[in-house]
Amino acid sequence: MIKDLPPNTVERLSLYRRRLLNYPNEDKLYIHSHKLAHLLKINPAHIRRDLMLIGFTGDVHKGYNIQNLIDKIGKAIDCKHTQKVAFIGIGDLGRAVADHFNQKETKLKIAATFRTSKPPKTQFQEVTCYHISDMKKVLIKENIELVVLAVPRSYAKAISGEIIRTKVKGILNFTSVHLNVPDRIFVEDYDVIAKLEKLSFFTNTA
Amino acid sequence: MIKDLPPNTVERLSLYRRRLLNYPNEDKLYIHSHKLAHLLKINPAHIRRDLMLIGFTGDVHKGYNIQNLIDKIGKAIDCKHTQKVAFIGIGDLGRAVADHFNQKETKLKIAATFRTSKPPKTQFQEVTCYHISDMKKVLIKENIELVVLAVPRSYAKAISGEIIRTKVKGILNFTSVHLNVPDRIFVEDYDVIAKLEKLSFFTNTA
DNA sequence: TTCTTGCTGTTAATCAATTCACAATTGCTT
């Protein structure tokens, strides 16, 4: 894992890797910066710079070796141990995200889901679904470090209050409630409405 | 509508408004920059600067008048006509987003949803659900300008090929497929995996 | 009245992200 990568670079590296994992099907061993840039609709220099930051070098004519690049990205951004993820709230949104997640190659592992209604024994392969009242206990016992929070907004605050008493280090927060957690916990908020309103704005001015 | 607002400012203004729409319940007419900043966990100067950009001024002691601010944000970022939004793919993800959307105050209006299986007559209040094969026709007829794309990734390319033959100006794309559309169409991609992998990275280095 | 306090509006400074632009490299062609 490489220190001091800019946040946007880390995010892009993840996207590069996911795109490349589909690429060998297309029967090539190497890829050029401009080709990958085109697939992702970004600037080629961007890619070269990102790869420079993780110390990956290409061949001046063949471009970048795809498998080696995938591996190198893993060394750069993946945690050494497998980090466990829990889904808190597994309604429509949580289910969609968890499903999507389980179809992708990633080092992260879904270790638990939580909800209020009586849970079925399992969901998503071997993932256990617990009742929300066991959340704190399970998060601690299972050593879960990341959570996806997708519960009705009125519960967000109380739940985040419990989360801070566990070893959770990061929260992907879909509740549109801004969580009050200590600095040691990373929060990433996402809000569709703001994105759509931005889209609306820029499709009517620019 | 104000020209030349930075993208991030537009997004934040949307968030300010949504937060403030809940605030009068809390029985205040005015709010200070540092108070709102605290609610959103951002820097107060940021808020003052954003409001400066839309020409909104506060009272040096009372702060910002909440209702006036809500109105001013509307004038700054909302489209003059009501823009119509369609959901293409209304499975778990589409449903979650559409639901979330319909609970919020916004000038945007869901005008149609599309899916492959035989559609029920309606969903979400008065929104009609159409079969995907009618998509192009309906998008054109209804003058739909924004779409949320949440179909299985294998269909994304073909569907975006149809979309470009309509008046759609913006796509919120959840498919993890990078769409090849002309520049006149704004695309906003979102990818949970990249966000989670970023979270994983920063909870293990920083 | 005069002083103190705490806020806004705004400029300036900083920090981060993106893009440009080109030297260096090397396969390929002639």
Next chain:
DNA sequence: AAGCAATTGTGAATTGATTAACAGCAAGAA
């Protein structure tokens, strides 16, 4: 063997986003 063409790696320039800092103001206290 020499010249061409295409690509990487990267410093420099640019653009954009964020934060600091403070003047100026006005309410309320003394």
